[in-house]
Amino acid sequence: MTIAIMGAGGVGCYYGAMLARAGHGVTLIARPQHVEAIERHGLAFEARGTTETLPVKATTEPSGVAEADIVLFCVKSGDTEEAGRAIAPHLAANATILSLQNGVDNAQRLQDVIGRPVIPAAVYVAVEMPGPGHVRHHGRGELIIGPGATSIAIAASFGQAGIPTEVSENVIGALWTKLAVNCAYNALSAIPQLPYGRMIAVEGVRDSMADIVAECRAVAQAAGIAIGPEIMDTVLALAPAMPAQSSSTAQDLARGKRSEIDHLNGYVVRTGERLGISTPANRLLTVMVKLMEESAGL
Template structure:
């Protein structure tokens, strides 16, 4: 009988910057990992391995790579790292290939991706949300660059899953990736959503890094207004976020990552669709459903969508 706390094969679905970095950390610790991603990235990895760049220097990590979603077959642990708009399609595509009893971690922005995945996979596949705190980029195919942090929060209220989640945490910690296991992971997801709603759209609209945003009092006031709305919607949705704590976290992020451009800013600069519908747009929709006004988040969402419509094919 298979040990549900052992992971002999790990697959990363959506091996962009985030997925490639976490996959690289596990692979360099000796675990068999396959990255499932775009053709150019996969071909470069197959030719010369995955180049991992960080403040400590540059190294080549031996790791599997494939363009076919069927490469999840046999994996006990699957990390889903696709953009939120692609979650449903990815879940449908991988569902027929998932190993019975597999554990799927959603390493994605937003608060509803794990539930979306769970709707499409078999009942015996456990789907767990993970909150990701890492600054990464793909400067070229076959290369992932690490710019800061690199930790996870995972969790589930299901008591039966706790031994497996502890095993996942031990797996990552041994690979130098800090992991906290918390039953209230949904509250942590909302806190991450709050930070994304404060920074992502404004960084994208202005094409400015976090430090320059935080340096301007009027922008800090705008960010605080967005945070206040997210906290109000979260509370109405049953997540008791504390406003003062959220504002402090918002202020710390600008100081901690002054040179960081938001993922939404990077998407718009490259003419790619963003995740804004699952960030400020989600808050606006959820607020409307719960009777909570969200004019700031609604405006930020609308402005990003306007820019996006002009830049994406």
């Protein structure tokens, strides 16, 4: 397959690396510093204590999606519409577009902009970009994708590339489950700039997480989406599995970048307001992160 990755940060570079290793043609559309490093040295892929260099194409231009069979759309949630408009004129007629983004509504927002189907995907991977053109994998890597004309074939090809991929009719439920996990971790990791292991060890954090998740479940239920009671087990299992991982929100703020908080805890707050559900814990975290962004001039 020929695969283009729009917004090749940590998530995009990880999946690009895995697919390139399996022999697929990969083009990364990324920021200039990453493109320059990849053009000079290749994509540095670090996992399990070893680093390999992969030769992949890289460009800053949205036209990099041209002729791709599959486009993995990995931009930050706040950039969905702008990036969608940028790639729309260059998409091949038969291209399949998957949204690999945080939040629950990006696929629909992108679909509205480009005027063609977008397959939503729930992404479970822990990665970071420690330097230009360098992706570091901390754990997991599976995908849950929605149904589509090519979803089964994509799942098979991705699986052969070492990316466990499930096709689910209830991908929206998976996205809401992931949203609840993100709401529990992202801001709480970002505000003190602590990795998950140290963060969750602080007294009161687990109880605060339970409050956050309870609000997410209540809002989801009001929206007609079921999040099972086992969600807290999922939340609490993440920190011991990835004790050194920091949230994407923490990484954004540490790098002086605006976060996706409006599409995480903030989305729960807005949806709760629309449905008449109170969300004080999620509101407070949203405001705290926004105050940090304001203080940093972001």
